[in-house]
Amino acid sequence: MSDKKEVLFSKKNRKLLTDPLNDNNPVTTQVLGICSALAITVQLKPAIVMAISVLVVMSVANVVVSLMRNLIPSRIRIIVQLVVIAALVILVDQVLKAFVYDVSKELSVFVGLIITNCIIMGRLEAFALGNGVWKSFLDGLGNAFGYGWILIAVAFFRELLGAGTLFGFPVIEKLGLYEIGYENNGMMILPPMALVTVGIIIWIQRTKNRDLIES
Amino acid sequence: MDVNKNSYTFGFATVMVVLVASLLSVAAISLKPLQDKNIESEKKQNILSTVGIEVSREDAAAAFEKNIVNTYVLNNKGEEVEGDAFTVDLGVELKKPADQQLLPVFESKQNSEKIYIIPMRGKGLWGPIWGFVALKEDMSTISGAVFDHKSETPGLGAEISLGWFQEPFIGKTIFEGTELVSIKVVKGGAKEDDMHAVDGISGGTITADGVTDMLAERFSQYLPFFKKKMSETMELSNDSPFADSTMAFNLNTIQQ
Numbered sequence: 001m002s003d004k005k006e007v008l009f010s011k012k013n014r015k016l017l018t019d020p021l022n023d024n025n026p027v028t029t030q031v032l033g034i035c036s037a038l039a040i041t042v043q044l045k046p047a048i049v050m051a052i053s054v055l056v057v058m059s060v061a062n063v064v065v066s067l068m069r070n071l072i073p074s075r076i077r078i079i080v081q082l083v084v085i086a087a088l089v090i091l092v093d094q095v096l097k098a099f100v101y102d103v104s105k106e107l108s109v110f111v112g113l114i115i116t117n118c119i120i121m122g123r124l125e126a127f128a129l130g131n132g133v134w135k136s137f138l139d140g141l142g143n144a145f146g147y148g149w150i151l152i153a154v155a156f157f158r159e160l161l162g163a164g165t166l167f168g169f170p171v172i173e174k175l176g177l178y179e180i181g182y183e184n185n186g187m188m189i190l191p192p193m194a195l196v197t198v199g200i201i202i203w204i205q206r207t208k209n210r211d212l213i214e215s
Numbered sequence: 216m217d218v219n220k221n222s223y224t225f226g227f228a229t230v231m232v233v234l235v236a237s238l239l240s241v242a243a244i245s246l247k248p249l250q251d252k253n254i255e256s257e258k259k260q261n262i263l264s265t266v267g268i269e270v271s272r273e274d275a276a277a278a279f280e281k282n283i284v285n286t287y288v289l290n291n292k293g294e295e296v297e298g299d300a301f302t303v304d305l306g307v308e309l310k311k312p313a314d315q316q317l318l319p320v321f322e323s324k325q326n327s328e329k330i331y332i333i334p335m336r337g338k339g340l341w342g343p344i345w346g347f348v349a350l351k352e353d354m355s356t357i358s359g360a361v362f363d364h365k366s367e368t369p370g371l372g373a374e375i376s377l378g379w380f381q382e383p384f385i386g387k388t389i390f391e392g393t394e395l396v397s398i399k400v401v402k403g404g405a406k407e408d409d410m411h412a413v414d415g416i417s418g419g420t421i422t423a424d425g426v427t428d429m430l431a432e433r434f435s436q437y438l439p440f441f442k443k444k445m446s447e448t449m450e451l452s453n454d455s456p457f458a459d460s461t462m463a464f465n466l467n468t469i470q471q
Contacts, residue, residue: 071227101253
């Protein structure tokens with residue numbers, strides 16, 4: 001039993017999970033998935049919902065494609081990947097609409113965004129097509145976490161500085177900062193500031209991790 | 216087996232498409248009744264929340280039965296016509312010519328005062344927006360409003376479905392004297408003493424303008440009905456000490 005567990009989480013497999021969090025982050029290093037990072041990071045809640053949705057879709061899609069990897073004709077592999085992602089997303093959406101209607105309302109806009117998220121297709125193409133099921137699953141999870149934490153970090157600053165709230169709770173007002181002349185920065189709500197925030201995260205990451213700097 | 220043969224590629228694509236299509240159709244058809252029930256309960260919840268009744272989705276049907284005392288459908292002259300107010304789909308109605316449109320009204324009674332709930336539907340930035348507005352017996356004072364949307368941007372236009380946007384509507388009036396002025400959603404914030412305006416949404420101006428247009432259009436369709444109800448109130452006011460005398464006065468002036 002313990003033998004098997006060790007294999008499951010071998011050093012190489014753990015790296016699949018941890019690498020995308022920093023060194024090989026899909027957003028800050030590979031610069032993928034930027035458009036969703038822009039669209040839904042105005043508030044924390046939708047960002048978290050999006051992160052979870054991508055986590056589910058990416059890990060399941062990776063597993064499905066990895067299972068079929070020896071059957072997929074290479075000429076139509078991109079279309080096959082797209083069909084897998086789209087079918088999963090629609091299926092999940094239908095189930096949510098029937099059983100947890102409120103969550104599905106929260107997700108409505110993201111459904112389309114998940115399908116077009118290039119990180120998912122990127123991982124299917126680059127990893128799941130050539131690797132085993134378990135490894136693909138870990139790779140999916142790792143990349144979804146890597147994408148998710150950036151999303152949540154950006155949303156945290158945009159909501160806090162732009163609207164003065166976190167999860168809708170008026171933090172700045174409770175701290176009494178308005179009384180001493182603090183004002184929300186309305187620009188943080190606008191899309192360009194998402195890019196600037198991502199840029200600042202990339203900057204910080206590269207000062208800590210010099211290997212990432214291109215020569 | 217050579218997976219790159221033409222025949223295999225065609226075969227694979229065909230099998231995949233058929234499989235995925237049947238999987239999705241089965242899911243969609245078998246889950247439809249449950250989804251429809253959710254949508255219906257949500258509509259009931261929305262209607263009830265305009266009169267200040269917040270219920271869970273499960274209790275919505277029973278509470279609707281209890282609190283909505285009367286429903287009817289009007290034509291564009293404000294006359295009652297046949298039809299079920301609850302199942303009228305405004306999305307379909309608004310595409311018809313004006314004289315064939317069905318306009319639903321829901322009546323509720325709170326503290327022995329009648330409240331008229333008018334459904335709304337209009338265009339946001341990305342898709343339809345809709346809602347319900349509850350009017351007091353004077354047909355002018357708003358006692359509650361809810362809005363919702365299909366696909367407005369979360370955090371921006373989508374805020375119309377939140378309390379902070381909807382609450383300021385309460386107590387505003389849609390008539391100035393006898394003239395219908397509706398309610399405007401004002402970018403940058405409404406003046407505090409403006410009875411016909413509420414605050415807009417930073418970054419959600421197009422959705423907010425959609426709400427303004429929607430309110431103006433729907434209210435104007437119901438205008439004949441409003442006038443009729445107002446003149447009824449005026450007749451009552453002759454012997455009722457509680458009636459709104461300004462309204463009666465205003466209506467008298469137009470009739471002269």
